[in-house]
Amino acid sequence: xxxxxxxxxxxxxxxxxxxSAMVAKLAKICALRISxxxxxxxxxxKVAGGGVSMWCELEQENFxxxxxxxxxxxxxxxxxxxxxxxxxxxxxxxxxxxRALKVKLTNKxxxxxxxxxxxxxxxxxxxxxxxxxxxxxxxRKLWKDLQxxxxxxxxxxxxxxxxxxMKSIVEKMRNLSNHLIIEANLSGDLNLKIETELVCxxxxxxxxxxxxxxxxxxxxDRDPEQMAEVRxxxxxxxxxxxxxxxxxxxxxxxxxxxxxxxxxxxxxxxSLQYFIPAFS
Amino acid sequence: xxxxxxxGTQVKVFGKAIQALxxxxxxxxxxxxxxxLALRSxxxxxxxxxxxxxxxxxxQHYQWSTSVKVNENDSKTSNLNCKLGMKSILPIFRCLxxxxxxxxxxxxxxxxxxxxxxxxxxxxxGIRRTHNVCFQESQPLxxxxxxxxxxxxxxxxxxxxxxxxxxxxxSQEEVTLAVTPLSVCLKSSSDEPMDLTNSVYSEMFVGxxxxxxxxxxxxxxxxFCFKELKGMLTFSEATHAPIxxxxxxxxxxxxxxxxxxxxxxxxxxxxxADEPSRASSQQSLCLSQKQKRSDxxxxxxxxxxxxxxxxxxAPGCILRKTAPKRLYPNETQTDIPVxxxxxxxxxxxxxxxxxxxxxxxxxxxxxxTPGSSYLxxxxxxxxxxxxxxxQEHFNHPFDSLATASDTEEDxxxxxxxxF
Numbered sequence: 083x084x085x086x087x088x089x090x091x092x093x094x095x096x097x098x099x100x101x102s103a104m105v106a107k108l109a110k111i112c113a114l115r116i117s118x119x120x121x122x123x124x125x126x127x128k129v130a131g132g133g134v135s136m137w138c139e140l141e142q143e144n145f146x147x148x149x150x151x152x153x154x155x156x157x158x159x160x161x162x163x164x165x166x167x168x169x170x171x172x173x174x175x176x177x178x179x180x181r182a183l184k185v186k187l188t189n190k191x192x193x194x195x196x197x198x199x200x201x202x203x204x205x206x207x208x209x210x211x212x213x214x215x216x217x218x219x220x221x222r223k224l225w226k227d228l229q230x231x232x233x234x235x236x237x238x239x240x241x242x243x244x245x246x247x248m249k250s251i252v253e254k255m256r257n258l259s260n261h262l263i264i265e266a267n268l269s270g271d272l273n274l275k276i277e278t279e280l281v282c283x284x285x286x287x288x289x290x291x292x293x294x295x296x297x298x299x300x301x302x303d304r305d306p307e308q309m310a311e312v313r314x315x316x317x318x319x320x321x322x323x324x325x326x327x328x329x330x331x332x333x334x335x336x337x338x339x340x341x342x343x344x345x346x347x348x349x350x351x352x353s354l355q356y357f358i359p360a361f362s
Numbered sequence: 363x364x365x366x367x368x369x370g371t372q373v374k375v376f377g378k379a380i381q382a383l384x385x386x387x388x389x390x391x392x393x394x395x396x397x398x399l400a401l402r403s404x405x406x407x408x409x410x411x412x413x414x415x416x417x418x419x420x421x422q423h424y425q426w427s428t429s430v431k432v433n434e435n436d437s438k439t440s441n442l443n444c445k446l447g448m449k450s451i452l453p454i455f456r457c458l459x460x461x462x463x464x465x466x467x468x469x470x471x472x473x474x475x476x477x478x479x480x481x482x483x484x485x486x487x488g489i490r491r492t493h494n495v496c497f498q499e500s501q502p503l504x505x506x507x508x509x510x511x512x513x514x515x516x517x518x519x520x521x522x523x524x525x526x527x528x529x530x531x532x533s534q535e536e537v538t539l540a541v542t543p544l545s546v547c548l549k550s551s552s553d554e555p556m557d558l559t560n561s562v563y564s565e566m567f568v569g570x571x572x573x574x575x576x577x578x579x580x581x582x583x584x585x586f587c588f589k590e591l592k593g594m595l596t597f598s599e600a601t602h603a604p605i606x607x608x609x610x611x612x613x614x615x616x617x618x619x620x621x622x623x624x625x626x627x628x629x630x631x632x633x634x635a636d637e638p639s640r641a642s643s644q645q646s647l648c649l650s651q652k653q654k655r656s657d658x659x660x661x662x663x664x665x666x667x668x669x670x671x672x673x674x675x676a677p678g679c680i681l682r683k684t685a686p687k688r689l690y691p692n693e694t695q696t697d698i699p700v701x702x703x704x705x706x707x708x709x710x711x712x713x714x715x716x717x718x719x720x721x722x723x724x725x726x727x728x729x730x731t732p733g734s735s736y737l738x739x740x741x742x743x744x745x746x747x748x749x750x751x752x753q754e755h756f757n758h759p760f761d762s763l764a765t766a767s768d769t770e771e772d773x774x775x776x777x778x779x780x781f
Contacts (some may be wrong), residue, residue, distance in 0.1 A: 159517075169562045176529050176564075203522075207569045211529060214563040 083161050083219070085116055086186040090149040095183055098145050099174040100327065101138070101352050104280055104326060106171035107325035109354070113228050114195075116151050116161040119143075124157050134318050137231055137277040140352040147180050154222060161187065162220035162228060165195065173197045173213035181208065191296065193217050208345045212294045229331035231357060236336035236344065239264040239308035241291045245333065248274075258283065261361055264343055265311035266318075267291050268304060272282070276316075293334055312360045322356050328356075363473045364394040364442060365425040370444070370465040372420065377629065378416040378600040384448045385593030386629070391502035392444040392472075392479060393428045398481030398625075402502050409632035410590045411505045420624040422467075442472060444479060445500035446700045454481055454493050467515050470743075507552050509617050512608040513579030520598040520605055522572055527595060528563045530588060533610060535635070537591065539609070540583040551585045568741045574604050585634040594618045612636050615689070696767060 089095045105112060105123045115122040121142050121267040127135035154160035177183050177199045188196045194214040201209045239256070250281045252272060255262060259276040266272040272287040322345060345356040347361065370377060384388055384402040387410075391402040398417040404410070428441075433474060455461070467484040477499060483491040509515075525723040526548045549565030570576040598620055609616035613635030620627040637717050719761040 157744075171561065172531070173564070194563075203525075207571050209569070210567040212565050213529070216562070332402060 083187060084150065084152040085161055086148070086150050086184065087142070087146040088185075089145055089183045090147045090181075090252045091177075094145045094181060094282075095174075095177060099171070099177065099348070099351075101140065102167070102171040102174050104325045104327065104349075105136075105138060105358050106167040106321065109167055111164060112136070112167050114163045114165060114217075115228065116163070118151060118159060120352045121145075122230075124228045127225075127357065127359070129141050132315065132318060133163060135357045137355045139230075139354065140255070143237070144214065144248065144351050158222060158225075160225075162225055163187075163217040164185070164191070165215060169213075169215045170195070171195070173215060173286055187217075188214070193219055194269065195269040212293060231355065233336070233355075234338050234342070237304070237339045238266045238268055238337045239293050239295070240268075240270065240272055240337075241293065242333040242335050242345070243272065243287045243290060245323055245326045245329055249320070249326075252316060252320050252323060252344060255285075256320055257284060260316055261313050263311050263313045264314040264335070264337060265309040266290075266316060266337055267309045268306040271307075271309075273309070274334070312337055312343050313353070314341055314343060315361050318358045322358070363425075363427045364392075364399070364470065365423070366394075366399060366421045366471070367423050367467060369422050369467065370414075370462045373455075373465050373468045375420075375459045375625070376416070376468075378597050379416075379625075380448075380455050382593040382597035382629075383412045383414065384452050385589055386410045388448045389449055390440060390446045390495070391500070392446060393502045394442055394472075396426055397548075398424070399426075402504070404503050407542070410587065411503070411589075411630045412593070412628070413505070414625060416625045417623075424579060427671045440477075443499045443501050443570040444497040445476075445502075446479065446495055446497050450495045454495070466645055480651040489648060490552050496647075498500045503597075507608075507615060507617050507628070507629075507630050509517060509606075509608045509619065511514065511609050512617070514607075514609050515577045516546065516573050516580065516606070516607045517604050518573050520595060520602075522568065523591075523595055523596055523605060524599065525778065527565045527588075527592060529566055531562070534588050536585050537588045538585040539607075543578045546573070575606070580611060580663045582609070582611050584609050584616055586616060586631045590631050591618070594627070595629060601627075604622075609633070622747075642655035645729065650763060684729065 089098060089267075099125050101123075109123070109125040113122075113124040113126070115124055117140060121140050123136070123138040125134065125136035126360040127133050151159075151161060153161055159209050172199070174183075178195075179202065180203045181200045183200075184196075184198045186198075188194050192217070195217050196214065197213045199211040199213075201211060203209050204273040252262065255274065255276050258281065259278050261276065263277070264272070265275065268291045270288060270292055272290055274287075275282065275284045326347070328348045328349065329345040334346040336344040338344070338347065340360055342357055342359045345354075345358075347356070379401055380390065382589045385402055387403045388402065389407045391400075391715070393400040396418075398415050398420065400413055400415040402411070404412075449754065461483070464485045465483045466486060469482045469484070470479065473480050477497050479495045479497055481493040481495065485491060529548075530550055534550050536551045538549050540547040546568045546570070547565055550561070550563050551559060552563075561626055594605065601620060601622055603620045603622040606619045606621065607616065612633050615630050615632050618629040618631070
């Protein structure tokens with residue numbers, strides 16, 4: 083297995099750092115999948131994670147000026163690594179104003195992702211910073227759990243409001259209840275509701291717009307006013323929203339009634355899919 | 363009797379010094395003398411010592427008078443012997459930015475009749491805040507460390523060091539500084555190379571041109587406590603003065619110091635020693651291989667996550683009470699076997715003569731626990747280094763140490779600096 087890649091462009095480096103910081107907020111430990119065309123940060127829906135799963139994908143050529151990898155074997159040309167996402171995020175943060183950043187898979191007593199940064203210092207001499215981030219190689223038999231999730235047929239698909247607004251509302255609601263109901267319809271209405279013994283609070287978002295229906299036979303006779311709802315753990319929603327430092331280029335929310343909510347975001351060229359199951 | 367006053371800006375620097383020293387220990391000595399006001403702190407394991415000496419020029423006014431006591435042995439000046447708890451004094455100097463803004467004048471004085479230090483802030487709008495802090499009578503400890511005798515000296519702007527420090531997480535306990543004449547590397551260090559936990563190993567190479575002064579006599583790698591380095595760094599950023607790092611081989615303490623016209627700060631940190639067998643075979647250590655931890659001699663309060671004690675390093679630092687205790691010649695005999703073990707690198711540096719003549723430090727007057735004999739071992743190592751330097755005192759090693767400890771103003775030993 084081999085992997086080496088290099089970033090020389092400052093904008094690409096900043097973007098990659100932001101993606102890594104976002105992943106660090108969403109999943110403490112995640113899987114990193116490296117394949118010839120893409121790089122993925124994956125959190126699979128184990129019970130330990132509370133059933134939440136995440137799939138983040140980026141095209142490697144949008145970031146890396148050099149990218150070489152050799153997977154486990156010719157037929158299985160991919161590398162799956164498990165790492166603590168904050169370690170990568172912190173290492174990348176030290177690369178502000180770097181002239182070049184190299185990442186490679188190394189084995190120093192144990193497998194590591196070595197991030198090597200060439201910093202340009204004020205006195206115009208360069209400093210070399212190296213971080214060895216310990217990783218675990220995920221064996222092939224576990225790869226099946228880490229595949230791209232199938233997008234379920236959702237009852238309603240709707241564009242999200244500004245995430246910062248949503249986050250501040252959900253933060254306040256968090257103080258009142260552990261469960262939150264998200265409901266939306268095909269007329270561009272989205273509601274966030276909490277219901278407790280003492281109080282019910284609902285925030286209404288209107289005129290959000292709905293993306294065009296994906297499948298052909300989804301021209302179901304669904305009453306556009308009918309709400310599809312799902313009750314989820316509010317902390318998981320908050321964790322998801324806290325990870326979005328920047329408002330995404332595109333943000334869609336798909337609801338499968340009483341089953342799960344699927345957030346499909348696009349941050350420039352990086353796609354993020356986040357699934358929160360219904361509270362059982 | 364101490365009376366001094368400073369302005370709001372000076373209070374900020376003073377407060378930063380206290381904050382930096384609080385990283386070392388929970389206790390602070392206030393030690394005024396005619397040289398200025400010294401703040402001293404030593405950690406419980408004796409592996410770190412900090413002293414910030416504010417010269418009289420730093421203050422708006424500074425008055426120090428001693429009462430001279432004559433007892434049956436000799437006449438000696440009495441120190442203030444004031445030890446304060448960090449818990450009492452640190453909150454007074456919290457929110458330094460707001461202190462700088464609001465305080466017009468600050469006065470500190472002691473009352474010789476009561477064991478109290480009074481700190482008064484004269485703030486804007488006519489507000490006056492008075493803090494009375496009781497102190498314990500306790501003789502301050504001092505460290506003798508010969509900075510000019512270190513083979514390696516680096517002087518660097520705090521900003522560069524701050525950029526290096528950012529690489530490490532706050533949970534990083536120790537860092538290693540590795541130097542060669544061509545490069546300097548600061549890296550995270552861990553005991554076991556097979557540490558399979560999530561600790562990231564980080565290192566940063568800095569070229570010689572980034573240093574204000576670069577002198578490397580001996581290729582070496584020293585490992586010391588990160589927390590104490592950070593403490594010194596925050597203080598240096600407040601003073602905007604470059605930091606000088608003086609060090610030698612592993613096991614010998616290192617000094618971080620700031621020398622500015624108005625103040626002098628010194629942090630002496632113990633460094634991790636190599637195994638004795640290796641130390642005796644090579645004088646210049648290019649790469650320390652397996653490093654064994656010395657016996658921990660820390661207080662039981664120190665605990666660590668992975669079973670290693672940060673403080674269980676080789677405490678190469680020496681502590682001597684400034685009170686003029688007599689040094690006892692008859693104890694020298696016990697030193698010889700001890701020195702065989704650990705003193706060899708120092709031995710080679712001594713220009714002739716026998717270290718065993720060097721008497722023990724008065725610290726050994728403390729309880730005869732295994733810890734104190736351990737401390738004794740290193741106190742002798744230190745004295746060896748000091749006495750080798752002073753040829754004129756060579757034949758009278760007792761004198762050099764006795765005079766150094768007797769009076770605060772005795773600085774005529776020239777190269778030996780007591781701080």
